[in-house]
Amino acid sequence: MSRLRIRLDNSVARRFARFQPRLVFVGLLLGLGALIVAGRAMHLQVLQHGHLSQIAQRQTQRTIRLDGQRGAILDREGRALALSVRADSVYAHPQRVEDPARTAFRLARVLEVDAGRLERNLRSDRAFIWVKRQISPLEAEQVEALDLPGIGMTDEHKRVYPSRELASALLGFTGVDGEGLEGLEYAFNTYLKGAEGYRLIDRDALGRTVLRGSGRTPTKGGSVRLSIDAEIQYHAEHVLASAVERHEAEQGVAIVMHTPTGQILAMAHAPRFNPNNYRAYGKETFFNRAITSGFEPGSTMKVLTAAVALEEKLVKPDTLFFCENGEWKHFDSVIHDTSPHGWLGLSGIIRVSSNICAAKLGLMIPKALFREYLRRFGFGERLGVFTGPDGKRLAGEAEGYLLPEENWTPVDHAAISFGHGILVSPLQMVTAVNAIASGGVLLKPVLTLEMRSPDGQILLNRTRQVAHRVLSWETANAMRGFMTAVVGKEGTGSAAAIPGFSVAGKTGTTEVYDIQARGYSKTRHIASFAGFVPAEQPQLTILVMVESPKKGRYGGDVAAPVFREIGQHALNLMGVWPEDRVRRINPAGAAPKVATRQDAPAPLPRQTP
Numbered sequence: 001m002s003r004l005r006i007r008l009d010n011s012v013a014r015r016f017a018r019f020q021p022r023l024v025f026v027g028l029l030l031g032l033g034a035l036i037v038a039g040r041a042m043h044l045q046v047l048q049h050g051h052l053s054q055i056a057q058r059q060t061q062r063t064i065r066l067d068g069q070r071g072a073i074l075d076r077e078g079r080a081l082a083l084s085v086r087a088d089s090v091y092a093h094p095q096r097v098e099d100p101a102r103t104a105f106r107l108a109r110v111l112e113v114d115a116g117r118l119e120r121n122l123r124s125d126r127a128f129i130w131v132k133r134q135i136s137p138l139e140a141e142q143v144e145a146l147d148l149p150g151i152g153m154t155d156e157h158k159r160v161y162p163s164r165e166l167a168s169a170l171l172g173f174t175g176v177d178g179e180g181l182e183g184l185e186y187a188f189n190t191y192l193k194g195a196e197g198y199r200l201i202d203r204d205a206l207g208r209t210v211l212r213g214s215g216r217t218p219t220k221g222g223s224v225r226l227s228i229d230a231e232i233q234y235h236a237e238h239v240l241a242s243a244v245e246r247h248e249a250e251q252g253v254a255i256v257m258h259t260p261t262g263q264i265l266a267m268a269h270a271p272r273f274n275p276n277n278y279r280a281y282g283k284e285t286f287f288n289r290a291i292t293s294g295f296e297p298g299s300t301m302k303v304l305t306a307a308v309a310l311e312e313k314l315v316k317p318d319t320l321f322f323c324e325n326g327e328w329k330h331f332d333s334v335i336h337d338t339s340p341h342g343w344l345g346l347s348g349i350i351r352v353s354s355n356i357c358a359a360k361l362g363l364m365i366p367k368a369l370f371r372e373y374l375r376r377f378g379f380g381e382r383l384g385v386f387t388g389p390d391g392k393r394l395a396g397e398a399e400g401y402l403l404p405e406e407n408w409t410p411v412d413h414a415a416i417s418f419g420h421g422i423l424v425s426p427l428q429m430v431t432a433v434n435a436i437a438s439g440g441v442l443l444k445p446v447l448t449l450e451m452r453s454p455d456g457q458i459l460l461n462r463t464r465q466v467a468h469r470v471l472s473w474e475t476a477n478a479m480r481g482f483m484t485a486v487v488g489k490e491g492t493g494s495a496a497a498i499p500g501f502s503v504a505g506k507t508g509t510t511e512v513y514d515i516q517a518r519g520y521s522k523t524r525h526i527a528s529f530a531g532f533v534p535a536e537q538p539q540l541t542i543l544v545m546v547e548s549p550k551k552g553r554y555g556g557d558v559a560a561p562v563f564r565e566i567g568q569h570a571l572n573l574m575g576v577w578p579e580d581r582v583r584r585i586n587p588a589g590a591a592p593k594v595a596t597r598q599d600a601p602a603p604l605p606r607q608t609p
Contacts, residue, residue: 068157068178068193068194068195068196068219068220068221069084069157069194069219069220069221070084070157070159070174070178070192070193070194070220070221071084071191071192071193071194071220071221071222071223071224071452071454072084072223072224073171073184073185073188073192073223073224073226074223074224074225074226075225075226075228075229075230075233076225076226076227076228076229076263076265076449077229077230078225079230080162081161081162081163081166081167081171081226081228081230082159082160082161082171082185082275083159083160083162084157084158084159084160084178085157085158085160086155086156086157086158087133087134087135087136087155087156087157087158088134088135088137088139088140088143088153088154088155088156089130089132089133089134089135089153089154089155089156090107090111090130090131090132090133090135090143090151090152090153091128091129091130091131091151091152091153091154092121092122092128092129092131092150092151092152093127093128093150093152094121094122094123094124094125094126094127094129094150095125095127095150096149096150097122097148097149097150097151098149098150100119100122100123101119103119103122103148103149103150103151104116104118104119104122105119106146106148107131107143107146107148107151110139110142110143110146111131111132111135111139111143113131113132118131122150131151133156133176134156134157134158134176140153157178159173159174159178159185160276161173161274161275161276163230163234164274164276165237165272165273165274166230166233166234166237167228167230167233167237167267167268168183168269168272168273168274168275169183169267169269169272169273169285169286169287169288169289169290170183170184170228170267170269170288170290171183171184171185171275172184172185172186172187172275172286172288173185173275173278173286178193179193180192180193182278182286183286183288184224184226186395187386187395188224188388188448188451190388191221191222191224191388191451191453191459192221192222192223192224193221194219194220194221194454195219219454220454221454222451222452222453222454222459223451223452224448224450224451224452225448225449225450225451225452226447226448226449227258227263227264227265227446227447227448227449228264228265228266228267228447229265229266229573231573232256232265232266232566232569232570232573233265233266233267233268235266235565235566235569235570236254236256236266236268236566236570237254237266237268237269237270237272239254239562239565239566239569240252240253240254240268240269240270240544240546240562240566241270241271241272243270243546243558243559243561243562244270244271244546244549246551247527247546247549247550247551247552247558248549248550248551249546249547249548249549249550249558250547250548251269251270251271251289251546251547251548252268252269252270252544252545252546252547252562253267253268253269253270253289253290253426253543253544253545254266254267254268254542254543254544254545254562254566255267255268255290255426255427255430255542255543256268256540256541256542256566256570257430257431257434257445257540257541257542258539258540258541259434259437259438259532259538259539259540259541260438260464260538260539261443261446261463261464262431262434262438262443262444262445262446262464262465263445263446263447263449263463263464264385264445264446264447265540265570266566266570267288267290267291267447269288269289269290271285272285273285273286289426290425290426290427291385291386291397291398291425291426291427292396292397292398292425293398293425293426294398294400294401294423294424294425295423295424295425295426295510295526295545296419296420296421296422296423296424296510296512296513296526297419297422297424297429297508297510297528298418298419298420298508298509298510298526298528298555299353299355299358299418299419299506299507299508299509299510299555300419300429300433300506300507300508300528300529300530300555301358301416301417301418301419301422301508302349302350302353302358302417302418302419302506303350303433303436303479303482303483303506304373304374304377304432305358305361305362305365305417305418306346306349306350306358306361306479306482307436307471307475307476307479308365308369308370308373309361309362309364309365310346310475310478310479311373311471311472311475312365312369314364314365315346315361315364317345317346317347317478317482318345318346319345319346320343320344320345321343321344321345321349321357321360321361322342322343322357323337323340323341323342323343323344323349323354323356323357324356325340325341325342326339326340326341326356327340327356328356328359330359330410330411330414331409331410331411332411333411333414333415335355335356335359335414336355336356337352337354337355337356338353338554339352341354341356341357344357346361346478346482347481347482347485349361350482350483350485350486350506351482351485351486351488351490351491351492352491352492353486353492353506353507355418358417358418359414359415359417359418361417362413362414362416362417362418363410363413363414363417367405367408367413368405370405370413370416371402371403371404371405371408373470374402374416374422375402376442376468376470377428377431377432377435377442377470378428378431378432378435378442378467379400379402379422379424379428379432380399380400380401380402381399381400382397382398382399383397383427383428383431383444383445384397384444385397385427385444385445385446385447385448386447388451388460389451389459389460397425397427398423398425398428400422400423400424400425400428401422401423402422402423403416403421403422419508419510420510426543426545427445429530429543430445430530430541430542430543431443431444431445433506433530433531433532433541433543434532434541435470435471435476436471436476436479436480436483436532437476437480437504437532437538437541438476438538439473439476439477440469440470440471440472440473440475440476441466441467441468441469441470442466442467442468442469442470443464443465443466443467444465444466444467446462446463446464446465448460448462449461449462449463450462480504480535480536483504483505483506483531483535484502484503484504484535486504486505486506486507486531487503487504487505487531492507492554492555492556493505493506493507493529493531493555493556493560494556494560495556495557495560495561495564496529496531496556496560496561496563496564496567497564498533498564498567498568498571499568499578500577500578501533501534501535501567501571501578502533502534502535502536503531503532503533503534503535503564503567504531504532504533504535504538505529505530505531505532505560505563506529506530506531507528507529507554507555507556507559507560508526508527508528508529508530508555508559509525509526509527509528509553509554509555510525510526510528511524511525512524512525512526512547512548523548524547524548525548525549525553526545526546526547526548527545527546527549527552527553527554527555527557527558527559528543528544528545528546528555528559529543529544529555529556529559529560529562529563530542530543530544531563533567533571534576539571539574539576540567540570540571540574542563542566542567544559544560544562544563544566545559546558546559546562
């Protein structure tokens with residue numbers, strides 16, 4: 001029995017010895033496979049984890065970009081001119097829409113969108129689509145009441161202009177994505193827009209999508225407070241629009257500046273547009289012509305020509321010039337006056353607006369000196385009204401065009417003297433006239449009083465910016481007297497007179513240059529008036545321009561009455577009383593005194609800190 005067991009054991013041992021290499025081989029294969037699997041798992045889960053996670057997220061997640069709440073644009077009193085409010089936006093998960101045709105039809109009736117295009121989008125394999133963004137509260141209620149599968153709403157912010165057309169060309173507008181497209185919205189876009197956020201959309205294994213609450217919350221942008229007074233702006237726009245309609249003109253511009261500080265109280269345009277619905281208007285309506293366009297100033301330039309000649313002591317106030325009885329041949333050009341005149345002094349030249357005598361006056365000034373004075377008046381360069389806290393230029397501002405003096409021909413020299421052959425923006429022109437009103441000092445125009453960061457930190461604070469002195473006080477005071485005569489009974493600007501106040505100003509009538517005809521148009525022209533009030537202690541400097549009026553031609557007939565209505569209303573709002581009323585209240589002599597070199601600029605009433 002023992003021998004048999006020994007033989008069996010030996011047999012098993014021999015068989016196991018023969019099978020052992022196979023077992024080792026199989027074990028090695030299994031070990032190698034396990035090692036490969038472990039290595040692959042390590043490669044995928046450790047080394048490729050980030051890359052594969054991104055692929056998975058792209059396949060299962062989508063991101064909705066949410067714009068930050070845009071900061072407000074305010075007038076000088078803190079009244080909102082542009083602000084952002086909460087608005088619902090409608091989205092869809094096409095895979096969850098049960099009946100695309102019926103859903104598109106019902107949404108199109110409520111949201112006024114194209115039903116066919118919406119149906120095609122709802123039948124697509126996209127995970128997410130916008131149906132309509134920034135809808136009205138009524139539309140949001142109606143969409144919610146429909147309770148359509150696959151349709152949802154999320155919060156966004158919509159830009160709103162509560163005063164509709166008010167200051168529209170100045171403010172501009174934003175697109176649906178919250179980016180500034182025109183005007184101040186574009187110029188100050190970096191400071192107004194907030195930091196964008198996002199929300200995530202998940203898609204499960206069955207392709208169903210769910211909007212998650214996770215993501216990043218958008219933040220609010222900074223705010224801008226303008227020097228504009230909404231009440232003065234509204235009235236200026238109303239008066240200007242009425243004049244444009246009455247005279248059947250193409251367009252008009254009016255700028256109201258606070259004389260002592262250079263702050264712009266109104267910048268009116270006609271025609272206007274509603275930035276809440278800007279797509280309904282032509283692009284030409286969006287241009288801020290007060291800042292971004294140039295024109296030939298015409299006869300308003302004569303006050304500057306006379307001021308330069310007087311400042312350089314080339315003439316005296318009583319120096320006489322012969323005005324050639326209305327026609328004067330100068331080289332190969334003939335200069336005309338609207339009516340014949342003989343001998344005139346400076347006051348008469350300004351009062352009757354003689355082109356011939358203004359040309360003779362300008363020809364006395366050396367070309368280089370004349371051009372330098374015009375540059376110091378602010379022509380041929382940007383005034384910096386669109387600048388940020390760091391001093392960088394934020395948007396386009398017209399430089400105008402000032403011919404280099406070496407290129408001035410005798411005809412150019414004469415033409416520039418009465419406002420032809422030079423391009424200036426309305427803002428440049430009112431700034432130059434304001435230099436006379438402020439005693440010879442050029443003040444930079446101020447449009448932005450304050451800019452604040454989202455946390456309320458003041459980034460910019462402007463009140464009064466002195467550029468340099470252009471004229472002596474004596475010259476400016478003499479020009480004040482000449483310009484006051486323009487608004488007298490025998491002057492060209494008598495229609496600008498404001499009862500109870502002395503007004504200084506100058507009319508302008510400029511033919512528009514026709515590029516195609518290579519000459520000045522006989523049918524299109526610009527009627528303008530620039531001046532300040534009260535003449536003795538100026539508070540307002542106002543420029544009015546009306547382009548291509550069909551009824552009426554001259555600045556004294558078309559633009560001067562607009563000056564009167566705007567000035568009278570603005571003085572009343574500012575609490576500036578007529579001189580005769582002041583004398584009745586205080587016979588001892590509390591009427592506005594004549595400005596002196598020592599007088600400090602008067603603060604603007606009702607300005608908030």
